[in-house]
Amino acid sequence: MAQERVPRRRTVVVIGGGMAGLVGARTLLQRGFHVTLLERSGRFGGTVDGRVLGGLQLDSGAESFSTRSATVPSLAEELGLGDRIVAPDATGAWVQLPGKDLAASAQPLPSSGVLGIPADPSDPSVTAVIGRAGALRAALDRVLPVGPLATRTRVSLGELVRTRMGDEVLTRLVAPVAGGVFSADPDDLDVDSVAPGLRATMGRLGSLGAAAGALRQAAPAGAAVGGLAGGIAQLRDALVAELVAAGADLRTGEQVTAITRSGAAWTVTTEHSILARRIPADGVLVATEGRAAVDLLGPAIPAVAGERPDPVPGVALVTLIVDVPELDARPRGTGVLVARGVEGVAAKALTHATAKWAWLRDQAGPGSHVLRLSYGRVGDTPADVGLATPDDALYRHALADASSLLGVPMQEADVLDWDVVRWAGALPHASVGHRERLARIRALVADQSESLAVTGGWLAGTGLVAVIDDARARAGVLADALDEAAPDAPM
């Protein structure tokens, strides 16, 4: 008797085990597909990771999420982490401006706008940073006609702010914030990607300040960011645990070297130690960093090769755990963003983590503090302190910089523990023209095949919200296409 052939369950291979790959895999599993996820490194999470230092559980990469949408809180709820969602300390961050007397040149960062763009340049918290002349120039924003800036293609954040509000707002407020969030210069950032809707709102309301205020008001009340008690890396851990429990095949140490198509079927080739493995798939979701993605897609879609992103900057993070009771007073709130040109300080930002997060403060106990300093600015030369600086030298810079920025002298004897975490090429940013490039890449991939999709921070934009939203959306479209192609296939 002829044996009936049992059709195999449809498989999607997800390439890259960062947040984009993990979230995409989750969506595909929920849609009934068998999922194999291949991660090149020895661990999942990509730029979301944690480690224990000085007995404290600390995030190594992302340590907060934007609360402008419910994306991360609702994912945390779904993963059983809802009760760990916390808001940072309300004191907010400071900005360190150039000046002979560093303490006198540090100011609380005004909190009324977006990306450092003030809603009201005449507010005393803003004039304290930009000065009276800066405030007068910025006030022109209220009267200057909006003109083509609201509608023209390709406008950088820098051009928009400089034209509307002047150099003081740009260099003393917006540049430190953009540097801290994107490791990029405002002149290199596509305003529509980093502040979607800002230009359109400006066109409608007639000024940049009004638009910044409106966008801020439209965000949920409360702090602009949130965190998880115990660290953001728990999101990664919970995702991995859920995927494994649901039957996904998750593999670390497997670098994908090629994806090839034959008819409707895909073959994903990986390098696992010295062995090459070939994995058949009905669909593929590429969720690696940009350059790796383009290298994988290039042979199948030559036009994509021309869209290979430029190398992106990296960042070195020095974490100091210090026993300095004077820091209990949180002298610079939750931390300091450093404007360019501050003499004697190489760090571009300092997060006072035990001031920012009450859960960490409770764990560390009175007098003990966690300080995280970041190094590496766009345009740095090899002589600048940054990613290439050896650990010991970075540590000494960090101790000196922390003392200067917090206005509290600290010695090596005060340091309980320290380490350096390096993220090379991990901060893609939305450069000017990003949206057009992105649309071209998406169209090229879609033209090639509906059973191929691409996601990740390099396309979606930096930040967990953008990455998670995009991964869900792309995996959903891929699942729809596969369902349509074979509606009766077993799930």
Ligand SMILES: Cc1cc2nc3c(=O)[nH]c(=O)nc-3n(C[C@H](O)[C@H](O)[C@H](O)COP(=O)(O)OP(=O)(O)OC[C@H]3O[C@@H](n4cnc5c(N)ncnc54)[C@H](O)[C@@H]3O)c2cc1C
């Ligand atoms: C220091 C730092 C701090 C940050 N802080 C915040 C923050 O506080 N809040 C926030 O919202 N965002 C933050 N971000 C940004 C956020 O972490 C990222 O936007 C997001 O995690 C990117 O996820 P991803 O999956 O797209 O990319 P990645 O995390 O880069 O993951 C890509 C994965 O693909 C794997 N891979 C690459 N090539 C291959 C291959 N050929 N085969 C198999 N696997 C491959 C890589 O090993 C990696 O694991 C921070 C980023 C950094 C670097």
